[in-house]
Every structure is written in structure tokens, then in C-alpha cells.
Amino acid sequence: MHRRRIGFPLRVAKRLRSSLKPVARNLSASTDSTTGTCSRIAALVRIPFTSIILLLGLVSTASAQVYTNVAFDAGIDAMWFGNGAAVADYDMDGDLDLYLVSYQNHDPLNPRTWNRLYRNRGDGRFDDVTAEAGVRADSLPALRSKLFGNKFAAAWGDYDNDGDPDLLLTNVGPEILYRNNGDGTFTDVADLAGIQVPNAQADEAENAGATWFDHNLDGFLDLYISSWTGVNRFYENNGDGTFTDISEITQLNLDVRSWMSLPIDINRDGRPDLYLANDFGPNMLFLNRGHREFEDATEAYGLGDGGESMGLAWGDATGDGLPEMYVTNNAVGERILNSFFIGSNTLPWQETAADLRIDHTDWAWGTELFDGDNDGDLDLFVVNGAFLEPNTPNRYFRNRLVEGGSFVFEDASAASQTDGRAESHGLLVFDREDDGDLDLLVTNWGEPLYFYNNPGSGRQWVKFELEGVQTNRDGFGARLDVFTEGGHYTRENDGVDFLGQSIQPVHVGLGTHTVVDSVLVSWPGGSVERWSDLPTKQTHLLREGEGALLATSQEELPDAVLPRRSLAAFPNPARDVVWVNSEADEAGPITIEFFDMTGRRVWQGSGLRNSPIRIDLSGLPLGVYAIKETDTHSGAVTTRLIVRSR
Numbered sequence: 001m002h003r004r005r006i007g008f009p010l011r012v013a014k015r016l017r018s019s020l021k022p023v024a025r026n027l028s029a030s031t032d033s034t035t036g037t038c039s040r041i042a043a044l045v046r047i048p049f050t051s052i053i054l055l056l057g058l059v060s061t062a063s064a065q066v067y068t069n070v071a072f073d074a075g076i077d078a079m080w081f082g083n084g085a086a087v088a089d090y091d092m093d094g095d096l097d098l099y100l101v102s103y104q105n106h107d108p109l110n111p112r113t114w115n116r117l118y119r120n121r122g123d124g125r126f127d128d129v130t131a132e133a134g135v136r137a138d139s140l141p142a143l144r145s146k147l148f149g150n151k152f153a154a155a156w157g158d159y160d161n162d163g164d165p166d167l168l169l170t171n172v173g174p175e176i177l178y179r180n181n182g183d184g185t186f187t188d189v190a191d192l193a194g195i196q197v198p199n200a201q202a203d204e205a206e207n208a209g210a211t212w213f214d215h216n217l218d219g220f221l222d223l224y225i226s227s228w229t230g231v232n233r234f235y236e237n238n239g240d241g242t243f244t245d246i247s248e249i250t251q252l253n254l255d256v257r258s259w260m261s262l263p264i265d266i267n268r269d270g271r272p273d274l275y276l277a278n279d280f281g282p283n284m285l286f287l288n289r290g291h292r293e294f295e296d297a298t299e300a301y302g303l304g305d306g307g308e309s310m311g312l313a314w315g316d317a318t319g320d321g322l323p324e325m326y327v328t329n330n331a332v333g334e335r336i337l338n339s340f341f342i343g344s345n346t347l348p349w350q351e352t353a354a355d356l357r358i359d360h361t362d363w364a365w366g367t368e369l370f371d372g373d374n375d376g377d378l379d380l381f382v383v384n385g386a387f388l389e390p391n392t393p394n395r396y397f398r399n400r401l402v403e404g405g406s407f408v409f410e411d412a413s414a415a416s417q418t419d420g421r422a423e424s425h426g427l428l429v430f431d432r433e434d435d436g437d438l439d440l441l442v443t444n445w446g447e448p449l450y451f452y453n454n455p456g457s458g459r460q461w462v463k464f465e466l467e468g469v470q471t472n473r474d475g476f477g478a479r480l481d482v483f484t485e486g487g488h489y490t491r492e493n494d495g496v497d498f499l500g501q502s503i504q505p506v507h508v509g510l511g512t513h514t515v516v517d518s519v520l521v522s523w524p525g526g527s528v529e530r531w532s533d534l535p536t537k538q539t540h541l542l543r544e545g546e547g548a549l550l551a552t553s554q555e556e557l558p559d560a561v562l563p564r565r566s567l568a569a570f571p572n573p574a575r576d577v578v579w580v581n582s583e584a585d586e587a588g589p590i591t592i593e594f595f596d597m598t599g600r601r602v603w604q605g606s607g608l609r610n611s612p613i614r615i616d617l618s619g620l621p622l623g624v625y626a627i628k629e630t631d632t633h634s635g636a637v638t639t640r641l642i643v644r645s646r
Contacts, residue, residue: 064398064415065373067440067452074432074451075126076100080112082443083149084499085428088156088165090133091184095120096430096504099135099156099167100443103149103425106138114138115151115169124433124453134178135186141173141201148206148228153260155501157212157221158473160241165474165503170207170225174200179241194243195223195235205230209260209499213272214472215288217525221472226258228279236292250292256281262312262496263477264323266301268554270526272477273297277309277327302348305329307336311427311498315369316490317378317399318342318407320568320583321481323492325349328364328382338364338382342570342579345610346587352570355577358382358409362392366427366498370438374459374509376489377401380409383442385423393419394442394450402511406572406642420450428497430504436461436537438507460513463505463539466493468523471544474503477524481562484513505539520561526553567629573643576618582629582638584609589632594625606632617644 071077076098083103087096097120104113115137118126130136143150150172156165160179167186169176177193178186190196197203209226216222220237227233234252235243247253257279263272271288278284282304286294298304307329317324322343329336337360340353353359363386369378377399384392396418397409413419418440426443433439437454444450462482466475475493482489487510495502510516516534521542523529529547534540551557568581582590587609594603594615602620607613622644629638 064412065455065457067416067418067454069420069450070124070453071449071451074124075128076116076118076451077448078111078128079116079443079449080447081149081445082449083151083426084153084170085426085441085443086154086156086167086497086500086502087428087430088167088503090117090156090165090167090180091119092164093120093122095122095434096432096502098126098428098441099154100449101151101154101169101426101499103151103445105142105145105150106136106140108138120432129184133185135167137169137171137176139188140171140176143172143202143204146172146204146206146229150206152206152208153210153499153501155210155212156495156503157223157476157501158503159212159221159223159237161220161473163473168210168212168223170210172204172206174203175207175210175225189241193241194245195225195233197233203230208258209496210501211261211263211274211496212474212501213263213274213476213494214524215263215272215274216290216292217271217471219468219470219472221474221476224252224261224263224274226261226276227255228257228259231255232258232261232276246292250294252286252294254284256284259310260312260496260498262314263494264314264492265477265479265524270524270553272524275303275312275325277312279308279310282306283309283327300347302351303341305339307339310365311367311382312496313367313369313380314492314494314496315378316343316492317369317380317401318568318570319377319401319489320581321488321490321562322583323490324369326353326358326367326369326380328361328367328384328498330363330386342581342612344581344612345583346608350579350612350614352579355574355579356407356409356571357411358395358397361395363389365425366442368427368429368497370429371461371507371509372396372438372454373398373457374437374461374511375402375457376487376509376511381418381427381429381440383424383427385421385425385445387423390423391421393421394424395419404572407568407570408572418450418452420444422447422450424450426497426499428500428502430502431463431507434539436463436507460510460536461508462510462516462534462536463507464519464521465505465539465541466521467541467543469544470527471524475523475544479522480506480508481520481522482508482510483517483519484510484515485517487511487513510536520550521547522554526555527551528554528557567627567638567640569627569640569642573645574617575645576616578615578617578642578644579612580607580615580627580629581612582607582609587611591630591632593628593630594620595628596621597624597626620644622646 084101098118153170155168164180167178177190206228212221223235234247311328313326325341327339341349361382362384364384380397422444428441440452442450
């Protein structure tokens with residue numbers, strides 16, 4: 001692939017970046033002509049009569065992308081007993097490198113137990129550079145083996161803001177913080193940094209996920225460590241290479257069997273909040289009130305879940321500018337199912353996984369919302385498996401929002417050939433060869449990993465690399481609103497996966513659009529900048545302070561800058577239940593009516609804007625219905641069609 005950069009070749013610029021402070025990076029990619037869907041369909045869709053027959057057929061399946069397992073060709077098939085996985089450009093040469101964790105105690109005579117750092121050659125193939133980089137993690141004490149392993153997560157984060165990514169590993173026993181020396185090697189500074197518990201060498205707590213985020217907005221990444229058998233720990237970055245333990249001060253020193261945490265600004269006040277996925281008890285949401293104060297808002301938002309939760313995914317799957325939350329649970333014997341919470345401006349959020357048919361994916365672990373076919377909407381991938389539930393397939397659900405004009409997921413697991421049946425735990429989604437198509441890496445316990453190459457869709461894409469200046473260097477916590485002619489795509493930059501955290505460009509599929517009219521970046525803390533007229537099929541470096549400043553907070557933005565969608569219904573087609581949500585800048589009373597195709601009113605109810613309404617369709621015949629929303633105050637009317645199907 002041809003690569004170019006304004007001013008410097010890409011690889012040279014990456015190496016000189018900390019001193020030269022380059023302004024922008026454009027990576028030319030394939031210039032193949034594009035085919036695919038038309039512009040993104042907003043939540044308000046008027047379906048033409050010619051589409052009704054198609055909808056009655058449960059939305060016909062488009063030809064699926066067929067993925068290929070390229071683990072051997074990529075040079076990473078030696079990795080067995082996989083757990084956490086994460087990517088970052090550790091050597092600053094312009095491509096994404098890969099760190100993989102083996103869950104077993106390190107055995108020098110058994111290479112399958114080794115952690116591995118793979119350096120990307122630049123063409124999607126990798127070289128094992130673990131030994132020369134000094135990141136084998138082979139000095140860990142051989143404590144007794146645990147049920148879910150002894151080595152867990154890998155989390156990349158530039159905690160010292162020197163321009164290159166550092167690496168945090170969680171374990172049974174001491175944690176490891178590998179500081180990047182900038183020359184291809186790393187040094188373990190966990191003790192010097194102050195992130196160890198007393199007598200860490202003998203500590204047998206099973207520490208799971210690790211999350212970098214800037215809780216106090218001072219520009220330095222803080223660290224939250226989740227523990228499956230011990231107490232969660234919270235470390236505040238002092239800005240000098242050391243950390244202060246604020247677990248007790250913040251009252252986030254919780255013993256709740258957490259697998260992972262996710263930093264999300266759920267109330268849009270500019271401060272990152274924290275959501276915990278807990279096993280054997282309800283999940284928890286804590287609002288960041290500043291000054292090391294966190295408020296439990298789980299009940300208010302309705303996000304307790306109550307299952308045996310493992311993985312979390314966060315993203316705007318409905319296309320209304322508000323992110324959704326997907327939670328994976330242990331669903332053995334139909335006991336506990338996954339949850340899908342619809343983002344809303346009013347509380348509580350509504351859970352809709354069963355209505356969308358994404359509630360049961362067996363014993364689920366890692367999950368991610370991502371645009372696998374570059375059509376502009378977010379698809380869903382879930383990995384699963386356990387010794388109590390062998391031979392269960394991983395699941396790939398394609399979002400049909402753009403193709404069908406309605407929010408519904410289609411199971412494409414078998415058609416895409418991503419339905420591997422190993423005992424899978426970790427999932428990593430990234431663009432290994434920088435061609436704009438997101439590939440899937442799945443870590444397995446009893447066999448080599450799966451590395452699924454995305455064959456591509458021919459559609460347009462764009463990627464954005466974020467660089468904070470006043471805010472944290474990695475841009476963790478930033479929100480992007482990308483605008484094309486007729487399209488609006490919202491993406492969040494947290495980098496967090498199940499047992500992993502990555503530093504990689506934010507990816508946006510664009511369908512057939514060839515120009516990004518503008519992209520708005522809402523940095524942590526609330527300032528909003530805009531970049532305009534950006535070409536697609538490239539990666540753009542967006543450096544804080546170099547865009548046009550629109551506002552110092554989200555509240556200052558003019559209403560026209562971030563337009564709101566109108567009337568949404570999901571799933572569509574629906575079976576027995578449909579959710580109707582009317583989005584607007586201000587809440588207010590509305591009337592909702594359902595009409596059949598003869599014009600006869602078959603249902604009527606009322607509600608409030610920005611608050612999803614659950615409607616029981618079980619008493620209605622199969623067929624097409626029109627939804628009519630009337631604003632009680634103004635009399636304004638909005639309509640759309642839905643289908644009730646088997």
C-alpha cells in the first residue's frame with residue numbers, strides 16, 4: 001500500500017513526533033472505487049412501499065463478508081492459552097503492534113505459557129520481539145494456579161506523557177508496569193511508581209481488568225484495577241512518574257468481583273464516570289462529581305444488570321448520537337442473559353437485548369461494538385466458552401440500521417465464518433494492515449488464537465488519531481462527531497476491551513461518502529474543536545489546540561452543531577415488543593398512535609420525549625404499521641413505518 005505524509009514520511013514522522021510536534025498525518029490507503037450503501041439513514045425513516053415486501057420477509061440477508069483465519073500467515077499462531085490482548089504503536093513507526101497474555105504461570109520449558117509482544121512489520125505480519133523488548137513477564141512468582149488463570153490483562157497507556165505507550169499487566173501476584181524507554185525496550189517500574197499492594201509477591205488476589213483514564217482532568221492518566229477475588233484499587237497519577245492510592249478516599253475500594261471497568265461520561269458533564277462489570281452481583285455506575293468524589297447512580301440509570309457480568313461494549317449502535325451499553329453474562333442453562341441498554345437523555349435506560357435477539361450468546365466474555373462492513377453503523381461481536389459449556393460458537397451480529405433503515409441485528413456468525421467453537425475469552429478489534437477494514441483477534445484457552453482477516457466491503461472509511469495536549473496524551477475519553485453530506489456518526493475513544501486497553505485510531509465507516517465535511521472532537525473536560533474538509537481512506541492526526549475552537553463545554557455548543565434525531569423504533573421488524581423513542585433537545589409530552597395499512601388506529605398511548613416507550617404488539621396481526629407521534633404542545637406530527645413479523 002502506498003503511504004504518504006505531508007512534510008515527512010510516516011515512519012520518520014512517528015519517530016520524531018515528540019520533538020517535532022507534527023500537525024497532521026495522512027495515510028493514503030487503497031484507492032479502489034467504492035460500492036455499498038447510500039448515505040447513513042437517520043432514525044427518522046419513511047419506508048417506501050417497494051421496501052415493505054422486503055421488510056415482511058424479515059429483511060433479506062445481504063451477501064456476508066467471509067473472514068479468513070490468518071493467524072499462521074500473520075506469524076502469531078504460537079500463542080496458546082490466551083487471555084488479555086491489546087494493541088498500540090509501541091515503536092512509533094506508524095502501525096499497530098500486539099501484546100498477548102497467556103493465562104498460565106510462566107514455564108520456561110513450555111512456550112505456550114509465555115506472554116508475547118509482536119511487532120507489526122507494516123504489512124499485517126508480525127515478529128515476536130518479546131525477549132529483546134524485555135516484556136516476557138517471566139519474573140512473576142509461580143503462585144498456585146487459579147480457576148481463571150494467573151495472568152490476566154494488558155493495558156496500553158502513556159502514563160508519563162512522553163509520547164510513547166507504556167504497558168500495564170495484571171496478575172496473581174505483583175502487577176507489572178512496563179515504562180517504554182523509547183528505544184524498543186521496556187523497564188518494570190511498578191514498585192517505583194507505587195502501584196503495588198504490600199507483600200505483592202505473595203498476593204494471590206486474581207486481579208483482572210486494568211483501565212487508564214484521567215479522572216481529575218489534570219492531563220495525566222490514572223489507573224483503576226479490577227479484582228475478581230480481591231479489592232479493586234484506584235491510583236491517581238501524580239504527574240512525576242508516581243501514583244497515590246486513592247481507593248479508600250474515593251470509596252471505590254470495592255470487593256465486588258469485578259472483571260472490568262469502563263470510563264464513560266454518561267451524563268455529559270465533561271468528567272469521566274466509571275461503570276463496573278461485576279460477577280455474582282449487580283453492576284455499578286459511579287458518577288464523577290470531581291474532587292475525588294464518586295456517586296453511585298446505578299439505580300437511577302437502571303444499569304444494575306444483576307447478571308454474572310464479564311464483558312462490556314460501549315457505542316452508538318442506534319445512530320441517535322447517544323451511546324448504548326452491551327453487557328455479557330454467563331447464560332448457561334438460560335439462567336442469566338446478556339443485556340443491551342439503550343442510551344437516553346431521560347432515566348432510567350431501557351434494556352432491550354431480548355427484543356433485539358442478542359440476549360443469549362452462551363457463556364459470554366469479550367465483546368465489542370464496531371463497524372465491520374464500513375457502512376456507518378456499529379455491528380456486534382461476542383466471544384464465549386467455558387469448561388462447563390464447551391463447543392459453543394462465537395457470535396457476529398450485523399447491524400441493519402443503514403441497509404434496512406431500522407435498528408435490528410442479524411446473526412452473521414456462520415455466514416462470515418467467525419463462529420469458532422474454542423473456549424474463547426478475549427476479543428480485540430483493530431486494523432492490522434492499515435487498509436481501513438477492522439480485523440478480529442480472539443484469544444482461546446485450549447488452542448491457538450483466531451485472527452480473522454476482514455475481506456473488506458469496498459466502502460469508504462476514515463480514521464482519526466487523537467493527541468491530547470491539555471488533556472491526556474492518548475485522547476482517552478474524547479468523543480467524535482463525524483459529519484458527511486447527510487450523515488452523522490458518533491464514536492467514543494476509550495480503548496477498553498475485556499482484559500485489554502488499546503491505543504489506536506478511532507475508526508468510522510462511511511458507506512459511499514468520499515469527504516468528511518467536518519469532525520467535532522469533544523475533549524475530556526468539555527472543550528470542542530472542529531476540523532473540516534477531510535478526505536476519506538486516510539488516517540488524520542487531530543492534535544488538541546489545532547482545530548477551530550467551537551466551545552469550552554458541550555453546553556456552549558449551538559443547537560444546530562449537533563443535530564438531534566427524531567422518531568426511532570427498535571427492533572424493526574419486531575416480534576411481540578417494540579420500543580419507540582422520540583429524541584429532542586427538550587423533553588415534553590407526546591402522543592403515540594399505531595395505524596394499520598387501512599388507516600385504522602390499532603393502538604394509542606402517551607409518553608415523554610427522550611424516554612423510550614415499550615409497546616406490546618402481541619395482540620396485533622403480522623404486517624406493516626405506521627407510527628404517528630404528535631407533540632402535545634405544538635401539534636407537530638412525525639411518522640415512520642414498522643413491521644411486525646414472526
